Amino acid sequence: MSFFSRKMDYALLVLSHLHGNADGSSAREISSKFSISRPFLANIMKTLCHHGYLSSHRGVHGGYVLIRKPEEISLADIMQSLDETFHLTDCSKDTEKQTCSARTFCPIRTGMSSVHDRIRNILSDVTLADILDPVRPNSTIQFGLELVSHGSDK
Amino acid sequence: MSFFSRKMDYALLVLSHLHGNADGSSAREISSKFSISRPFLANIMKTLCHHGYLSSHRGVHGGYVLIRKPEEISLADIMQSLDETFHLTDCSKDTEKQTCSARTFCPIRTGMSSVHDRIRNILSDVTLADILDPVRPNSTIQFGLELVSHGSDK
DNA sequence: TTGAAATGGTACTATTTCAGTCCTATTATA
DNA sequence: TATAATAGGACTGAAATAGTACCATTTCAA
Numbered sequence: 001m002s003f004f005s006r007k008m009d010y011a012l013l014v015l016s017h018l019h020g021n022a023d024g025s026s027a028r029e030i031s032s033k034f035s036i037s038r039p040f041l042a043n044i045m046k047t048l049c050h051h052g053y054l055s056s057h058r059g060v061h062g063g064y065v066l067i068r069k070p071e072e073i074s075l076a077d078i079m080q081s082l083d084e085t086f087h088l089t090d091c092s093k094d095t096e097k098q099t100c101s102a103r104t105f106c107p108i109r110t111g112m113s114s115v116h117d118r119i120r121n122i123l124s125d126v127t128l129a130d131i132l133d134p135v136r137p138n139s140t141i142q143f144g145l146e147l148v149s150h151g152s153d154k
Numbered sequence: 155m156s157f158f159s160r161k162m163d164y165a166l167l168v169l170s171h172l173h174g175n176a177d178g179s180s181a182r183e184i185s186s187k188f189s190i191s192r193p194f195l196a197n198i199m200k201t202l203c204h205h206g207y208l209s210s211h212r213g214v215h216g217g218y219v220l221i222r223k224p225e226e227i228s229l230a231d232i233m234q235s236l237d238e239t240f241h242l243t244d245c246s247k248d249t250e251k252q253t254c255s256a257r258t259f260c261p262i263r264t265g266m267s268s269v270h271d272r273i274r275n276i277l278s279d280v281t282l283a284d285i286l287d288p289v290r291p292n293s294t295i296q297f298g299l300e301l302v303s304h305g306s307d308k
Numbered sequence: 309t310t311g312a313a314a315t316g317g318t319a320c321t322a323t324t325t326c327a328g329t330c331c332t333a334t335t336a337t338a
Numbered sequence: 339t340a341t342a343a344t345a346g347g348a349c350t351g352a353a354a355t356a357g358t359a360c361c362a363t364t365t366c367a368a
Contacts, residue, residue, distance in 0.1 A: 035255045108166050131269075
């Protein structure tokens with residue numbers, strides 16, 4: 001089991017690839033470059049289009065273009081667009097369903113929500129720009145590694 | 155999709171419940187209290203037994219007892235015991251297979267591994283004791299939230 | 309000492325969910 | 339009109355989860 005689904009993984013690849021191609025490129029091109037199933041990739045790019053990350057253009061010289069700045073796209077944003085909102089456990093997402101029968105006396109509820117927040121904060125803070133260039137000055141990733149080495153966030 | 159599998163979730167419940175019961179309790183008791191399928195739970199408890207977290211005792215007054223200190227059980231430990239080692243993406247675990255064809259020119263490899271490390275460090279640092287009592291003085295969770303509020307780990 | 313009850317342990321099957329694939333329609337260009 | 343691209347929806351398969359049934363072991367009381 002991986003934390004990120006293939007969808008999420010490929011979405012990041014697509015966004016990264018398009019960032020380096022101002023003229024855009026087609027799903028066919030990307031699928032062959034990274035050896036990804038083309039229909040599967042097309043589905044993902046379609047979703048990214050609907051959520052305003054890409055613009056699409058049909059026809060012979062069609063394709064997709066990145067229309068948002070990498071600094072403004074967080075990992076959490078992408079996950080949410082792919083219908084993969086982050087939840088630590090099943091019971092942490094039953095806001096309307098209230099399915100968890102142990103909700104009132106669950107011994108780990110409070111503690112888990114703290115962990116939830118810490119991971120969620122990472123996903124909200126790290127942007128596509130950080131992924132593309134981890135060593136740039138303002139990258140929160142570098143910050144994180146600093147803290148790690150001093151044992152606080154390790 | 156949840157970050158933790160049901161297995162992981164139930165394992166944490168079991169360990170937490172047993173921590174409050176020095177005399178131990180049976181799988182039937184726990185499964186009915188939390189409305190969990192007994193055989194499914196039994197499998198998890200067996201695994202926890204084999205990895206030295208619990209001791210089991212058959213018979214009329216049998217059951218399971220927690221035999222390790224909560225401070226010495228990290229989330230990463232539990233995940234590993236359940237055969238659910240953390241990986242951010244599929245390609246981040248292909249150490250021997252080397253399946254990823256884009257490995258050499260992957261635009262997100264470096265950036266992703268930083269995120270991987272940050273999340274993994276949280277899982278290694280948070281222990282069962284932190285989950286049980288998030289506000290105790292030495293809890294790394296509190297540490298994390300402190301950092302969050304100052305923008306470094308947010 | 310023996311049998312019933314309580315417990316952990318195992319094997320098999322059913323269900324459900326979701327990632328992944330495939331097929332067809334639509335659109336734009338030449 | 340042919341071709342190359344996106345768009346949309348239907349289908350499939352595998353893995354996670356849950357359920358059913360049964361077996362093995364231990365205790366305790368008659």
